[in-house]
Amino acid sequence: MISRIVxxxxxxxxxxxxxxxxxxxxxxASKSNGSFSGTQLWSAGNFADFWSNVIAVFTTxxxxxxxxxxxxxxxxAPVIAVVLxxxxxxxxxxxxxxxxxxxxxxxxxxxxFPIQMMVIPWFSFSANTGLYDTIVGMIIIYSIVALPFSAxxxxxxxxxxxxxxxxxxxxxxxxxxxxxxxxYLPMSVSALVVVFILQATWVWNDFLLSLxxxxxTARPVMPLLNALQGxxxxxxxxxxxxxxxxxxxxPTAALFLFxxxxxxxxxxxxxx
Amino acid sequence: xxxxxxxxxxxxxWAFMGPGVLLVLLAMYIPVVYTIYLxxxxxxxxxxxxxxxxxxxxxMFRDPAFLTSLMNTAIWVVGTLVVPVGMGLLxxxxxxxxxxxxxxxxxxxxxxxxxxxxxxxxxNFIFQNGGALSQALTFLxxxxxxxxxxxxxxxxxxxxxxxxxxxxxGVNALLFVVGLQSxxxxxxxxxxxxxxxxxxxxxxxxxxMLRPSTTIVVGLSIVNSLKTFDIVETMTxxxxxxxxxxxxxxxxxxxxxxxxxxxxxxxAILLTIITVAASVIYLRRQLTIGDASGKGEVAEA
Amino acid sequence: xxxxxxxAVAVVTAAAAATLVGCxxxxxxxxxxxxxxxEDKGWNYKPLSAAADxxxxxxxxxxxxxxxxxxxxxxxxQSLRTPKAPDIFTWHTGSQLEALVQQGLVxxxxxxxxxxxxxNWVSPAIxxxxxxxxxQYCVPLEVDYWGMFYNKKDFAKVGITTPxxxxxxxxxxxxxxxSNGITPFYSQGGNPWAFVWYMLLMSGTxxxxxxxxxxxxxxxTDPEVKTVMDTWLDMIKKGYFSDPGSKTPTTTSFKDxxxxxxxxxxxxxxxxxxxxxxxxxDYGIFPIPAVSDQGGKTPVAVETAPVCVTSHxxxxxxxxxxxxxxxxPAAQSTWSKSQxxxxxxxxxxxxxxxxxxxxxxxxxxxxxxxxxxxxAAPAPVLTSALNNFTGFMENPGDxxxxxxxxxxxxxxxxxxxK
Numbered sequence: 001m002i003s004r005i006v007x008x009x010x011x012x013x014x015x016x017x018x019x020x021x022x023x024x025x026x027x028x029a030s031k032s033n034g035s036f037s038g039t040q041l042w043s044a045g046n047f048a049d050f051w052s053n054v055i056a057v058f059t060t061x062x063x064x065x066x067x068x069x070x071x072x073x074x075x076x077a078p079v080i081a082v083v084l085x086x087x088x089x090x091x092x093x094x095x096x097x098x099x100x101x102x103x104x105x106x107x108x109x110x111x112x113f114p115i116q117m118m119v120i121p122w123f124s125f126s127a128n129t130g131l132y133d134t135i136v137g138m139i140i141i142y143s144i145v146a147l148p149f150s151a152x153x154x155x156x157x158x159x160x161x162x163x164x165x166x167x168x169x170x171x172x173x174x175x176x177x178x179x180x181x182x183x184y185l186p187m188s189v190s191a192l193v194v195v196f197i198l199q200a201t202w203v204w205n206d207f208l209l210s211l212x213x214x215x216x217t218a219r220p221v222m223p224l225l226n227a228l229q230g231x232x233x234x235x236x237x238x239x240x241x242x243x244x245x246x247x248x249x250x251p252t253a254a255l256f257l258f259x260x261x262x263x264x265x266x267x268x269x270x271x272x
Numbered sequence: 273x274x275x276x277x278x279x280x281x282x283x284x285x286w287a288f289m290g291p292g293v294l295l296v297l298l299a300m301y302i303p304v305v306y307t308i309y310l311x312x313x314x315x316x317x318x319x320x321x322x323x324x325x326x327x328x329x330x331x332m333f334r335d336p337a338f339l340t341s342l343m344n345t346a347i348w349v350v351g352t353l354v355v356p357v358g359m360g361l362l363x364x365x366x367x368x369x370x371x372x373x374x375x376x377x378x379x380x381x382x383x384x385x386x387x388x389x390x391x392x393x394x395x396n397f398i399f400q401n402g403g404a405l406s407q408a409l410t411f412l413x414x415x416x417x418x419x420x421x422x423x424x425x426x427x428x429x430x431x432x433x434x435x436x437x438x439x440x441x442g443v444n445a446l447l448f449v450v451g452l453q454s455x456x457x458x459x460x461x462x463x464x465x466x467x468x469x470x471x472x473x474x475x476x477x478x479x480x481m482l483r484p485s486t487t488i489v490v491g492l493s494i495v496n497s498l499k500t501f502d503i504v505e506t507m508t509x510x511x512x513x514x515x516x517x518x519x520x521x522x523x524x525x526x527x528x529x530x531x532x533x534x535x536x537x538x539x540a541i542l543l544t545i546i547t548v549a550a551s552v553i554y555l556r557r558q559l560t561i562g563d564a565s566g567k568g569e570v571a572e573a
Numbered sequence: 574x575x576x577x578x579x580x581a582v583a584v585v586t587a588a589a590a591a592t593l594v595g596c597x598x599x600x601x602x603x604x605x606x607x608x609x610x611x612e613d614k615g616w617n618y619k620p621l622s623a624a625a626d627x628x629x630x631x632x633x634x635x636x637x638x639x640x641x642x643x644x645x646x647x648x649x650x651q652s653l654r655t656p657k658a659p660d661i662f663t664w665h666t667g668s669q670l671e672a673l674v675q676q677g678l679v680x681x682x683x684x685x686x687x688x689x690x691x692x693n694w695v696s697p698a699i700x701x702x703x704x705x706x707x708x709q710y711c712v713p714l715e716v717d718y719w720g721m722f723y724n725k726k727d728f729a730k731v732g733i734t735t736p737x738x739x740x741x742x743x744x745x746x747x748x749x750x751x752s753n754g755i756t757p758f759y760s761q762g763g764n765p766w767a768f769v770w771y772m773l774l775m776s777g778t779x780x781x782x783x784x785x786x787x788x789x790x791x792x793x794t795d796p797e798v799k800t801v802m803d804t805w806l807d808m809i810k811k812g813y814f815s816d817p818g819s820k821t822p823t824t825t826s827f828k829d830x831x832x833x834x835x836x837x838x839x840x841x842x843x844x845x846x847x848x849x850x851x852x853x854x855d856y857g858i859f860p861i862p863a864v865s866d867q868g869g870k871t872p873v874a875v876e877t878a879p880v881c882v883t884s885h886x887x888x889x890x891x892x893x894x895x896x897x898x899x900x901x902p903a904a905q906s907t908w909s910k911s912q913x914x915x916x917x918x919x920x921x922x923x924x925x926x927x928x929x930x931x932x933x934x935x936x937x938x939x940x941x942x943x944x945x946x947x948x949a950a951p952a953p954v955l956t957s958a959l960n961n962f963t964g965f966m967e968n969p970g971d972x973x974x975x976x977x978x979x980x981x982x983x984x985x986x987x988x989x990x991k
Contacts, residue, residue: 007366008376015361015379021394022382022437024404028397034849038821041404041469042411084295087288093563095285101559103289105552108294111492112547113304114499116524119644120651121303127655144299147292152491153447156484159563160454176284190450198384198443207640213650215611215636215657225389226640227437227615237847238822241374245389246337260374263449266979314989317650318676361638400820422817424969509763512818513964528643529764 019125023254029246033237053243060236061228062245065220070204071251072135073220077142078150078199082192084143085150090180093158104155111148126213133215141209146199155236157191193262201252221248229265304544311537330536338539341510341517344429345498348518351433351498352440357489359437359446365474368452377449380442392506394433399507422508425515431514436503444489450486450533453480472556485502487558494554519543607632608892611649611659614878615639617636620911621904628903631895653678653883660886661895664711664879666702667948673881674705680882680889682896683709689900694918698942702877711795711879712896715908716917717838718935719773719874719945720858722845727755727833732973736859740777743862747813758808760795762817762963765947768955769836770814771962772946774801776872777864780943783872787949789987793980794973802965804864817966823847827856836861838876839928843913852927860935862892873935877917877944951990957982 028036030045032052040254058064086242088107092100122141123132131137161184169179185192207222228241313321313326332338363380367373386394398404398409399421409417455478463477479486501520504510510517510525517525519539527536576727599677606626610618610633622633636659637646645667652658653673664670664679673679688710689695699716702710723736725823728746731753737743760770776783778801785791786798804896815832824871827835828848842852850856863871882892898904905921913924915932923929934940943949950958961975 004370006536007370011363011366011376013372016377018379018383018438021398024397025386025390025394034828036825036848038400038819038825038831039402043409068297077555084292091285091288093287095281097285097289098282101556103293105555107296108551108555109548110300112495112551113300113544114501114520114523114540116501116520117307117527117537118300118303120647121306123648123651124655127652127657132657136778141299144295147296149492151292152451153450156488156559156562157450157454159559160484164370170306176281177407178287188359190453194446194450197448206642207388211638211641211644215609216634219636222387223638223640225387227637229389229615229640238825241389242393245387247389247395247888249386251386253382256381256385260378263375263446264452265453316672318672318678319649319951341842396820401816401818402670403820420818420967511963512762512967524643525956528647532953 016122025242025246026050027211029239029243031239032189033239037240049239052241053240054247056240057244057247060240061224061244063221063224063228063248066219066224068139068213069135070220070222070248073138073142074200074204074251077139077203078146080198081146081150081199082154082195084147085152085195086154086180086192088147088151088184088189089154089156090160092155094161094179094184095176105149107151108148110144115145116208118261122209123212132182132213133218135218138210138214138218138220141213142203142206146203146211149199150151150195153191153195157158157188161187177194190262190265193259197255197259199253204252307540310533312543313534315533315537316531317533322532328534329542331535332538332542333404337517338513338522341424341519341522344426344516345500347426347429348433348497348500349494352436352489352493355433355437356440356444357493359441360489361448361486363445364448365478366451377442377445382442383438383439384412385526386439388502388506389406391439394544395507398444399431399435401486401531422516423512428508428516432503432507435507436500440493444493444499447489448485451482454484455481480504480547483558483562487555491551491555491558494550495547496518498543498550519546585608592699596981606630606891606893607634608660608888608895609640610635611645611662612636613638613642613645613663621908624907625895625898629894629898631898652739654885658883658885660723660888660892661880661882663714664881664903665948666877666879667944668951669779669948670879670881674710678884679710679891680884680886681708681710682712682882682893685709685712685893685900687896688897692950694900694902694920696917696919697733699875699917702805702875702944703879709866711881712899713917714878714880714899715912715914716875716877717840717842718878718932719836719838719861719944720931720935721834721836721842722827722856722858722863722929723834724827724830725855725857727830731755736857738859740753740862740864746903747808750813751944753810753832756815756832757813757834758815759823759826760814760817760966761819761823762966764959765816766823767959767962767966768920768946768950771801771958772874773861774864775818775834775944776803776874777861778804779865780867780872780941784943784949786983787944787946789983793976793983794806798976799972802976805965806969806972809966817963824850838874839915839931840912842925842928852925853965857927858931860940870939870941872943872990873940876948917963951983951986953986 024041027044029040030047030050030053032049035045035049088104091097092104097103126132126137131140165183166179169183174182205222205227210220211223211226214223225244228236228244300567310321312323312325314324315321363377367377370376390514396403401420401423404416405421409415419427421431460473463473468476499520500518501524504516504518504521506522508516510521520543523536523539523543526532526539583674608631608815610636613617615637618635620633626632638648649662650888664673670679682703686700686703690697690700695713697828699713700709703711703713721736724861727750727786728736733746733748733749737746750757750929761767772783775798778984779797782791782795782797786793794796815826819826820830821831823835823837824831824844825848828850829844839858845856860871860873880890880896882896900918902918902920905916908918909921910924915923923932946958947955957979961979963973
């Protein structure tokens, strides 16, 4: 009983502390360019200024034009990565691929190499093959970048499932594809969702890849957002940029909120 | 007795494995070979690269700023293992099984959802000289308001590690929660009936069965902390005067700001070698133990 | 049933993908009236594009990379030979331009410059900055001169009625401000502004040495430089500078009165208007006096934003026509109005009286223009300088070790580049 109250209190306090920076962002996005001051960061703004900043974002910047592309990338690429990653985990753990660790490690190393160094060769390739500035090209590259994490999570998740499950299904006459689709996939919903939301957020927030590999047609939101922070003259102003930065974070925040039900199951441990 | 025909499953295994391996080999490994080649040249981004052998590597190791960068990267690895991993587990364990627990996790997850611009702005607000943190300290009467959080090394590295933990704890907590959900009920019930509870229950039953999740969280922490770039570039740009650079930042500035692609590539290759070595050592051991420690049945939904 | 359903999904997805690819490829080929324009300044080109469309039937399709100039430069260098190169792009004068010219990647614009000089559209001092080995490349989008922006209320408060015209006057004014609790000068470390006070003091003391260092014929460790750094150190010790580690935006800092003066280019009024500051009533601008007398001419820093034509572009003729138009009074009036800046074309109209007065002063014969340090220093030297000047500003002390580090980078660069 006491331990439960302690848990609520600790988590509540930590949660409030965690949200303080968000308050700072909101408070200062609710100020006009003229009323924002570097020495009064904690003072709250007002809703009227916030609203006029929001309107300015949609009327004076071109952020809105990137939302469609961002949405496509953040949905399609993680789905592809989740599926391919589950394939990898299934092959290595359940089907017991020979030298499974080595091949898994080959895929895993895709997340080891620093992306900044790969972006220029990728640009050369895409410029010379017509994939530059295309939605399809970006989906392909985002899927490949998201794959190693997905493979890692799914491989480890599958390793926690008993071998007898597979053996029994084989004995029952099911083929490998059916076993994968009808038994292993449904069992791993929370792992699939975790991979999806973490990778979808990463893709949504990506800036460098989309800056270099797109130009106009396939350009998502983040390069457009970052472009609002000019160094010499121009730009819509600091608080408008800040408001834009918050607005484009709403979809990913919503994604975390609406997938909470997959992580609510907690009966295994009960009370202690 | 294992499955009927191993050969049949090997072919199926390749059908499943093939696409992933092929994509990664083509898209990732070929640029790495190109980077290795560049690291042996004096390429400036234009014209043709001239082969200069291992000179870049020699230059790299002789530069005191590079050695600082190496040390900072090591601090990042240790710091990331202690704070985001440790606290992630704590948050996961505290919220697990608690009524409304998944809602209490939300404040920790929202930071990860923020755009890079928002993150950069908020940390500048907080940690700049006379920023929100200093203003709060002054208001509360706590000493330290005059500290230049981002200008003194190694304080600025520590501050940045804490800043990145603000996002990292939530992600790790989520991954641990998935692991906790997979722990089978029966052995735990049995242990509880036997009298185990609280700390002992955790160390003898929960922690070992959490291994697949722990491996993911720790493995990714090692890889991501070695690669650290975004948060440092946003907060201090590796400064002032290169004291807070990490290997990722050094690689980037050499290549994209100083036009020394060869030198930057050498840093990238060194970073890759370190990360691959660390991953092999850690994963090889963890995954073998994890797979061999027997598989229980997944708890029913 | 299942297989057919999956086949249908696959077909639809493939068709959708093909349409998307198809859509993007039709826009990649530009019609003769549209130029693809890659830029890294983050400015608003819509008024300019509209004016070009009206005057010469050419419009711009702009892609901005202002969020990462490093990535932009890497991208441009990589793309100039590929079919994905932009028709025109912004760049930097100095060694960055030389690098592209050396590889034959930008078009010669000498005939355009000949016409422009003949029409008195631009001064020969600017032409020099675009000349490499006797030929001109690229054309200027804008030319900005550096001066000292000052807070009129602060000056009035401490009794300074007219802006200083000599260095001694400037230092006296600084002392007056300081004794009244107002920080005189703004300073900021990091990329890009850590170079400002080095540039102002070095050129103001010995312009020849400043230029020689940037050409690799003099050293950062020369005694002339040490003298300049000592002057800087003295000013820092007297508390004349605001906190160089501040991350508050520059315009907000000015509004918050973190310093009475800020040294910036004539592009600054556009930014200041965003935080509600008005030229003439809130702030003014005066030319920065020379530190020591150098033959009666006061050095003034110039930065210029070139627009370059890709030499392999399919729309080269259109791009060159646009380049010629860009230097005309019509284009420059439109541009300076939309930017709130001073036009370099003397026949164009300046947007406000403050800038016009300043512009007249610094383009007169008693001023000598020199290229801003950010463009004049080669890339690896610039990176080292920005790092070391930041270190110097945040831990003020003996400048020798910082100068030595920069000189190492400089020596290394010039050893392999001439």
